[in-house]
Amino acid sequence: MSDVVETKNIQITSDNIFEIINNRRSIRKFTEKPITDDVLEKILGAGIRAPFAAQLYSIVYTRDPEKMKKLKIGTYSSTQLLMIFFVDFRKIEMIINQRNYNYDYDDGMLLWLGLQDASLVAENLILASEAYGLGSVLLGTAPLQADLIAEVFNIPSRVFPVVGLCLGYPDTSFETDVRPRYPLKYTAFEDSYADLSEQEIQECMKSMDKGYITQGYYIKLQAKVPLKKGKDPIGYDKYSWSEHQSRKYSQGSWKKEPLLAILKRHGFNLD
Ligand SMILES: Cc1cc2nc3c(=O)[nH]c(=O)nc-3n(C[C@H](O)[C@H](O)[C@H](O)COP(=O)(O)O)c2cc1C
Incomplete structure (x- = not known):
């Protein structure tokens, strides 16, 4: 310091x-x-x-x-x-x-x-x-x-x-803790984009999930995304970053009106 x-x-x-x-x-x-x-x-x-x-x-x-x-x-x-x-x-x-x-x-x-x-x-x-x-x-x-x-x-x-x-x-x-990130080798690529294998994606998930669970991120924030259908099988002890992201972006938009429509209402010409 x-x-x-x-x-x-x-x-x-x-x-x-x-x-x-x-x-x-x-x-x-x-x-x-x-x-x-x-x-x-x-x-x-x-x-x-x-x-x-x-x-x-x-x-x-x-x-x-x-x-x-x-x-x-x-x-x-x-x-x-x-x-x-x-x-x-x-x-x-x-x-x-x-x-x-x-x-x-x-x-x-x-x-x-x-x-x-x-x-x-x-x-x-x-x-x-x-x-x-x-x-x-x-x-x-x-x-x-x-x-x-x-x-x-x-x-x-x-x-x-x-x-x-x-x-x-x-x-x-x-x-509060310093939050993890994906391993750098899966984020920055020299000369050519590297399309990650299933295993490499799992490594990315692991690096994030382990950190967020160990730090008790979602427990502290009480910030689970509820499932729209069915009973929630995952408790906070196993509720991970990748689960959170998956729930956020797989259950429809947060607002019924698409962002594009809101932008148009505010004067932007996006047709
Ligand atoms: C564009 C953007 C939008 C965000 N929106 C929210 C939000 O609405 N509420 C919130 O609590 N955190 C929000 N965050 C903070 C992220 O959750 C946070 O940056 C991420 O979990 C990584 O943690 P860190 O900033 O502590 O490294 C946002 C971050 C960014 C970059």
Whole structure:
């Protein structure tokens, strides 16, 4: 651990990028310690230093628990500050108009670039917030609540939520672990994609499942995905990461309305 460094009022807990990256884990319980404007400005500033395709993003944040609740995106109750990262076509279109051009591009591709831009900003900001001793967890269902988010935060057409981020100082009484990943050799391939064999896939599953079960991840979160049909044969002692993923993505969409329809309602031309 590197020394604690004081810069003005901000306490940096680590300035070693590898230490920050390798120890980061999602935090879902926070203390009541507020995030000062000073720290907020620093982490936002670091966020927007991410590489960008066309700065196709905006961030809206709130410290208001009532607003957080209204969004229905699974915000953890002790969250001190909630951020939503948006794909933002509006600003670039205004710039184009200022220069007396008219927008004419594939909305699908621009959306893709916007997702890339917004995701990079989010990760930069997450790592910067870790450096200041903050913890965070992303909320991936934000796009499904685009209507509510638009209402609460006055979001115009052609601006669309990518992901939410709960932030706060970690409550250390709630233990968290560094979560496993697939073995690197099954993730990064030189020169040619390696289509994994059944056995290699099983190795991937094993590396994840063993870690999540040993760490009691789902027991602590009480986060089993219920089966839509039949009795659940698996107790929490055997409920694994691969079982969780399988249940999540094999029983129909979370919301009846497909994401594409929601995107179209928010002004994106994706036909
Ligand atoms: C795009 C994205 C969406 C996520 N959505 C949620 C979510 O809605 N709720 C939640 O508790 N965690 C969410 N997570 C956190 C993941 O569960 C977590 O990153 C993963 O289990 C790995 O654990 P780690 O972040 O501690 O390494 C999300 C993560 C990502 C990258």
